[in-house]
Amino acid sequence: MNFIMQVENLFYKVEDKSLLGFNRIEKLILKDISFNLERGSVLGIAGESGSGKTTLAKIIAGILPQSGGKISFNISEARTKLKTSPVQILFQNNGEILNPLRTINGIVEETIYIRTGNKSGVIDEKENIFGSLNFPEELWNRKGYELSGGEQQRAALARIMATRPEILILDEPFSAQDAESQMNLLTLFKKINKDSGTTMICIAHNLKILRKLCGSVLILYRGEIVEQGNTDKILSSPQHPYTRFLLNAENYNLTYEELKTEF
Amino acid sequence: MLKVDINELIINNKKTLLSNIKFVLENNLVYTILGVNGTGKSTLIKSITGLLDKRFYTVAGSVFFDDRDILKMNGEDILELRRDKIKYVFQDAVNSFDHLKPFRYYFERLAKDLKQTDALLDYFLLPPKEELFRLYPYEVSGGMAQRINFVLALLAHPQIIILDEPTSGIDTAISNLFLLKLKEFARSASNAALLVTHDISFAEKVSDRIAFLNNGRLSEFLPVEEFFKAQCYTELEKFLNSYRQISA
Numbered sequence: 001m002n003f004i005m006q007v008e009n010l011f012y013k014v015e016d017k018s019l020l021g022f023n024r025i026e027k028l029i030l031k032d033i034s035f036n037l038e039r040g041s042v043l044g045i046a047g048e049s050g051s052g053k054t055t056l057a058k059i060i061a062g063i064l065p066q067s068g069g070k071i072s073f074n075i076s077e078a079r080t081k082l083k084t085s086p087v088q089i090l091f092q093n094n095g096e097i098l099n100p101l102r103t104i105n106g107i108v109e110e111t112i113y114i115r116t117g118n119k120s121g122v123i124d125e126k127e128n129i130f131g132s133l134n135f136p137e138e139l140w141n142r143k144g145y146e147l148s149g150g151e152q153q154r155a156a157l158a159r160i161m162a163t164r165p166e167i168l169i170l171d172e173p174f175s176a177q178d179a180e181s182q183m184n185l186l187t188l189f190k191k192i193n194k195d196s197g198t199t200m201i202c203i204a205h206n207l208k209i210l211r212k213l214c215g216s217v218l219i220l221y222r223g224e225i226v227e228q229g230n231t232d233k234i235l236s237s238p239q240h241p242y243t244r245f246l247l248n249a250e251n252y253n254l255t256y257e258e259l260k261t262e263f
Numbered sequence: 264m265l266k267v268d269i270n271e272l273i274i275n276n277k278k279t280l281l282s283n284i285k286f287v288l289e290n291n292l293v294y295t296i297l298g299v300n301g302t303g304k305s306t307l308i309k310s311i312t313g314l315l316d317k318r319f320y321t322v323a324g325s326v327f328f329d330d331r332d333i334l335k336m337n338g339e340d341i342l343e344l345r346r347d348k349i350k351y352v353f354q355d356a357v358n359s360f361d362h363l364k365p366f367r368y369y370f371e372r373l374a375k376d377l378k379q380t381d382a383l384l385d386y387f388l389l390p391p392k393e394e395l396f397r398l399y400p401y402e403v404s405g406g407m408a409q410r411i412n413f414v415l416a417l418l419a420h421p422q423i424i425i426l427d428e429p430t431s432g433i434d435t436a437i438s439n440l441f442l443l444k445l446k447e448f449a450r451s452a453s454n455a456a457l458l459v460t461h462d463i464s465f466a467e468k469v470s471d472r473i474a475f476l477n478n479g480r481l482s483e484f485l486p487v488e489e490f491f492k493a494q495c496y497t498e499l500e501k502f503l504n505s506y507r508q509i510s511a
Binding site: 176178183212249 | 461463469505
């Protein structure tokens with residue numbers, strides 16, 4: 001197996017300090033997380049709000065420091081020398097992230113230039129990226145706030161693709177989209193994975209969509225992995241009661257008593 | 264109970280966004296308007312109690328509630344109506360609150376029964392009121408703010424609750440709680456609920472009647488099974504097809 005990343009016994013905790021620093025309470029956000037990420041694969045991470053999905057993504061991307069455990073990457077030396085990080089996250093709130101003073105064109109061109117340090121070839125590569133993401137030419141010279149939510153998401157994705165990520169993390173990319181846009185996004189992510197071989201991690205609470213995109217999946221419950229493996233297998237014969245709970249919740253088939261269950 | 268008859272809704276005196284919108288909300292039913300993003304679903308529900316900015320929107324038509332036309336009511340009456348009879352739960356839940364006022368402010372003004380407050384907070388897995396009342400809107404997550412909004416709407420004992428995309432941004436277990444409570448609300452007294460959403464599976468499970476909004480026009484409200492069988496629009500077919508592909 002060719003692993004691009006291995007996570008071993010990862011912990012993340014925060015300290016809840018009450019007034020004057022008495023009664024320090026330690027809270028574990030992630031407990032003993034271990035998994036391997038195969039190069040070129042798409043891994044899904046599912047779980048409810050507050051289960052630690054985004055925290056895990058941020059630690060992998062190096063935005064948050066872990067409290068314990070080890071993450072090792074298997075990324076070529078040439079790639080690590082570049083000025084852009086090999087691990088990138090597509091966040092949910094792209095509208096707030098895109099610089100309101102600059103055009104999408106400018107943002108993407110600059111990113112390519114920072115990565116290559118070379119002005120020639122910038123235009124060609126930019127056009128390629130926009131083309132592969134179906135980002136129409138009339139939007140290139142717009143600013144972030146002049147775009148709709150879906151367009152902003154594509155613009156942010158264009159900038160990320162300009163960094164040539166080795167691992168692309170998608171944080172709830174489908175949550176605010178209608179079914180038609182979800183289908184378009186699915187096709188797009190599959191294409192990126194196939195064409196550029198980018199390894200992907202997709203965070204979503206919607207298991208139906210994960211089944212369409214991800215070969216394997218992790219189920220997180222309160223900071224712990226309760227089940228992991230092949231997506232189809234887990235979703236067709238879930239072993240952990242929490243996975244069954246998530247699947248039933250998705251079909252809106254739970255009673256109030258079931259919704260109150262602790263696992 | 265509520266009779267909506269909007270001939271035309273125009274933006275900036277130029278563009279017609281909605282035309283010929285006619286429907287009646289009967290007691291004890293949950294109504295859903297389905298539609299893709301950007302078709303004017305939110306604008307439609309805001310127009311019902313005259314919430315649209317009159318400088319930009321012109322609404323021609325009538326909305327009758329208890330034999331009175333809401334669109335012709337004076338300011339005082341309409342505020343009273345929005346406080347007691349018809350409550351909204353908006354999509355942008357955090358910004359529905361004034362960020363400088365703790366939740367205590369809203370509960371003390373809007374809740375008619377403090378005992379029920381405890382029960383509802385517990386039902387929606389929210390912190391108890393001793394804790395929650397001290398918090399400010401910017402201290403809670405979007406999903407929490409949405410639940411708080413819904414609790415506040417229920418506590419006002421309205422006759423109609425209107426919800427804008429109740430499931431967007433919240434996970435399915437919490438959506439499930441919404442679904443059960445919303446049905447319970449609609450079934451009691453002479454209540455009714457209206458929601459707009461693009462979440463087809465939620466709509467299918469919660470609704471008694473569904474209609475489709477497309478290109479400024481609203482189809483007839485049909486019972487759920489009939490709605491999904493009726494292939495009246497190519498647009499609707501396209502919309503449902505994507506959904507079926509995802510859930511297949």
